[in-house]
Amino acid sequence: MNLxxxxxxxxLTDNRACIKNPRQLAHIKQVHGATVGDQLKVxxxxxxxxxGLVTELNDxxxxxxxxxxxxxxxxxPLTLVLGLPRPKMMRxxxxxxxxxxxxxxxxINSYRVExxxxxxxxxxxxxxxxxxxLGLEQGxxxxxxxxxxxxxxxxxxxxxxPAIVADTRALVAHPYTETACxxxxxxxLTLAVGPEGGFIPYEIDLLExxxxxxxxxxxxxxxVETAVPYLLGRLF
Amino acid sequence: MNLxxxxxxxxLTDNRACIKNPRQLAHIKQVHGATVGDQLKVxxxxxxxxxGLVTELNDxxxxxxxxxxxxxxxxxPLTLVLGLPRPKMMRxxxxxxxxxxxxxxxxINSYRVExxxxxxxxxxxxxxxxxxxLGLEQGxxxxxxxxxxxxxxxxxxxxxxPAIVADTRALVAHPYTETACxxxxxxxLTLAVGPEGGFIPYEIDLLExxxxxxxxxxxxxxxVETAVPYLLGRLF
Numbered sequence: 001m002n003l004x005x006x007x008x009x010x011x012l013t014d015n016r017a018c019i020k021n022p023r024q025l026a027h028i029k030q031v032h033g034a035t036v037g038d039q040l041k042v043x044x045x046x047x048x049x050x051x052g053l054v055t056e057l058n059d060x061x062x063x064x065x066x067x068x069x070x071x072x073x074x075x076x077p078l079t080l081v082l083g084l085p086r087p088k089m090m091r092x093x094x095x096x097x098x099x100x101x102x103x104x105x106x107x108i109n110s111y112r113v114e115x116x117x118x119x120x121x122x123x124x125x126x127x128x129x130x131x132x133x134l135g136l137e138q139g140x141x142x143x144x145x146x147x148x149x150x151x152x153x154x155x156x157x158x159x160x161x162p163a164i165v166a167d168t169r170a171l172v173a174h175p176y177t178e179t180a181c182x183x184x185x186x187x188x189l190t191l192a193v194g195p196e197g198g199f200i201p202y203e204i205d206l207l208e209x210x211x212x213x214x215x216x217x218x219x220x221x222x223x224v225e226t227a228v229p230y231l232l233g234r235l236f
Numbered sequence: 237m238n239l240x241x242x243x244x245x246x247x248l249t250d251n252r253a254c255i256k257n258p259r260q261l262a263h264i265k266q267v268h269g270a271t272v273g274d275q276l277k278v279x280x281x282x283x284x285x286x287x288g289l290v291t292e293l294n295d296x297x298x299x300x301x302x303x304x305x306x307x308x309x310x311x312x313p314l315t316l317v318l319g320l321p322r323p324k325m326m327r328x329x330x331x332x333x334x335x336x337x338x339x340x341x342x343x344i345n346s347y348r349v350e351x352x353x354x355x356x357x358x359x360x361x362x363x364x365x366x367x368x369x370l371g372l373e374q375g376x377x378x379x380x381x382x383x384x385x386x387x388x389x390x391x392x393x394x395x396x397x398p399a400i401v402a403d404t405r406a407l408v409a410h411p412y413t414e415t416a417c418x419x420x421x422x423x424x425l426t427l428a429v430g431p432e433g434g435f436i437p438y439e440i441d442l443l444e445x446x447x448x449x450x451x452x453x454x455x456x457x458x459x460v461e462t463a464v465p466y467l468l469g470r471l472f
Binding site: 002073099100101138139140141183217218219220221226229230231232233234 | 238309332335336337374375376377419420453454455456457458459462463465466467468469470
């Protein structure tokens, strides 16, 4: 963790914090090897970045004088729509998305998403939040992404997606098209990425009716957790 | 696995193959649910892609008539130099590198690489090869990357790296520089990416003496397994 992310509950006053989260305590002590007088890079969830000076450290808490003066990095002008990944990959993808600066993530059903994936405890709000915080701590950002779950493809695409894509360019990653994915764009984007195996033609058709353009990044078929950073590196 | 990669030993004749690898057998039977008469996408390690027609299938072997007529995707014009990742991440990174079309990978020591990482069984030639094959099967490519191990940073950079970077542009990903990483390049590249925590200034200096330019991709600090696809998506 390159940043210690404080929750509003950790703030005693505007410039005084007390960390009690066991994961963060263990990390600060064991990895940073912090002692009284050390400075740590801290941030407030959905707030600023800054510096925390360790003033007291015991078995159950670390007290910091904090100065939160620096704005977090700019969010990507992106809404990411992702076929629900298999549970094994969920944590990694949530972390990656948070690290890379995505702030709007829609996890959606698709023909090739196994129904059982929707049952995973990784989709409980608390577990999602935990992975997003880990991703933000890696990427040195404070703004929690919003994650939305959509268990039915067609109603989502027909009833909700038009409002989401309004005023953005909308792209869907699809190996079976000639159009190359653009790069280094400057505008707001909605990007859809299918599950392992991709969207089926019927789903691509529905997305195209919703103003999505199908684009490809070459012949190689990537796992979703590789495709997401690959596409974002190219696009932004 | 989007491709079944045959080893030369699997070929009985130029157009007849017998697969006995238990992992591949299980996958073909359980995931593809293949039966006699089915066509599978196959490739020959370091050879062509094509189609395999299942002619016989039993508990220990699958026989195929194969037609290997299609060239594999173009290799990236890239040599990747990577600080040795922690063992937990080694398999994923080897797979990713193979999926993305990297053909030359140098895993190197660095100040922030823990010495114990060099002891992992994942670095044994057979285990590296296994992960590379999984990555090629994902990416539908046949050409095995070459992986080189360098346990000492300075001798590698001073004695071996100059010949590697000759006739290429050389970049090192480094958060602490103003220069932005280029995108969509057309030339041959050597790209160095540090371990978690990055290269130390002394190492950056040595790389710069070897004609590397330090480039950054923004404020966010990524894990190596995220940074590699992110950089390659941007560069190629």
